[in-house]
Amino acid sequence: MKKVITYGTYDLLHEGHINLLRRAKALGDYLIVGVTSDSFDKERGKLNVRNNVLERIEAVKKTGFADEIIIEDYIGQKIDDIQKYNVDIFAIGSDWEGKFDYLNEYCKVVYLPRTEGISSTQLRAESQTILKIGIVGSGRIAPRFLNESQYVSGVHVVSVYNPNVEEATLFATKHKLQAYTDYNAFLKNVDAVYVASPHISHYDYSKQALLAGKHVLCEIPFVLKKQEASDLYEIAKQKNLVILEANKTAFCPAWNHLLVLVKSGMIGDVVDVKASLSKLMPETNLREFNVSEAGGSVTELAPLCLMAIIKLLGKNYVDVKFYSKIKNKVDIFTSGHLIYDSAVASFTLGLGVKTEGNLVVSGTKGYILVPSPWWLTNFFEVRYEDQNKNKKYFYSYDGDGLRYEIQEFASMIFNKRISSFHLYRNESIAITEIIEKFLNKEHTTLLK
Secondary structure, rough: OOOEEEEOOOOOOOOHHHHHHHHHHOOOOOOEEEHHHHHHHHOOOOOOOOOOOOHHHHHHHOOOOOOOEEEEEOOOHHHHHHOOOOOOOEEHHHHHHOOOOHHHHHHHEEEEEOOOOOHHHHHHHHHOOOEEEEEEOOOEEEEEHHHOOOOEEEEEEEEEEOOHHHHHHHHHHHHEEEEEEOOOHHHHHHOEEOOOOHHHHHHHHHHHHHHOOOOOEEOOOOOOHHHHHHHHHHHHHHHHEEEEOOOOOOOHHHHHHOOOOOOOOOOOOOOEEEEEEEEOOOOOOOHHHOOOOOOOOOHHHHHHHHHHHHHHHOOOOOEEEEEEEEOOEEEEEEEEEEEEOOOEEEEEEEEEOOOOEEEEEEEEOOOOEEEOOHHHOOEEEOOOOOHOOOEEEEOOOOOOOOOHHHHHOOOOOOOOOOOOOOOHHHHHHHHHHHHHHOOOOOOOEEEE
């Protein structure tokens, strides 16, 4: 039996893809189709993919040409696959002419004629309207968001809102945006908003935007009360709008690959998760140390750690405890512990205390170590009792990492998806619930 293999992203599957698959199938008896994973596409800078990997696999399956579909997840996989599946022919479109000649050492390489006049890039350009985004707030993260948005196809930041005239004007002038100090006027001229205002205003700004028919990407902490989170998601659902918590680590390639490995049982059953995050900051007039602006290590840092714990262990914890050191009514250090039926988790946070920012996921077969800063990771290692079985994984983490959450936000809007598997609504609500328990001083012990 002659085996043929081909690869592609197959975004917005079109006639050109179908013709190529038909020609590849005709070269042999058995066709293997490699579909690039979302994380691999992002690693290669392809942040314009409209369909996620599951949608793209289903589209390829429906053509009827693929005898087997695999996922391409890393550089160099083509050689591994050719040897693993005993492939006779590697087929690819003629637009890659010469690029894969090195594979002739392992099998025959055939460049297939591509269908002229059609491509996924062309279809995206023709069908994609520009998503006009306005930024709510002009603080420290706003310039980073503006810069990162330039790497996502179909997204254009057009304006900024800040009730402070001077700050709004200064930011808009510097970044060539339209400045607004009237929120209703601001909302009329955008399709979506990025809420990067002070924590205590997230709920009101997000709710008002949703009621005005605008999609919302809201910075962490999403909101400060469980009911507020539930309300926002319900409004979005009723209006068929996207609202997404901008928990950037949840959308990054390395984290998502780690999650897949854990869920596949690579380290056995997870029994313990430890996540730490800290940053020493000068206790001046920063909002992080202002109790009236909901400052403190939990509101500032907990969403990232809690996201990791809840994605790994679920939202059905049975108990939670906090141990905090307070200064000027703000927690400068908090250690939290979540108890599950068959596992435990802990997070260590500090604004006035420094700790190693690792993530350790312990299982019955091995463990995963993500070194500091784990929330910005481009590397992690799976470790076992037999050190010869240890394996290191490397991924790109481009820029400030915000481009990954922006891409998911845009993809959800363009594809009319109101839920993201990267961070489900009930997971976001669970994170908010834990933060609210702390703010209400539930299960909290104060350290002297």
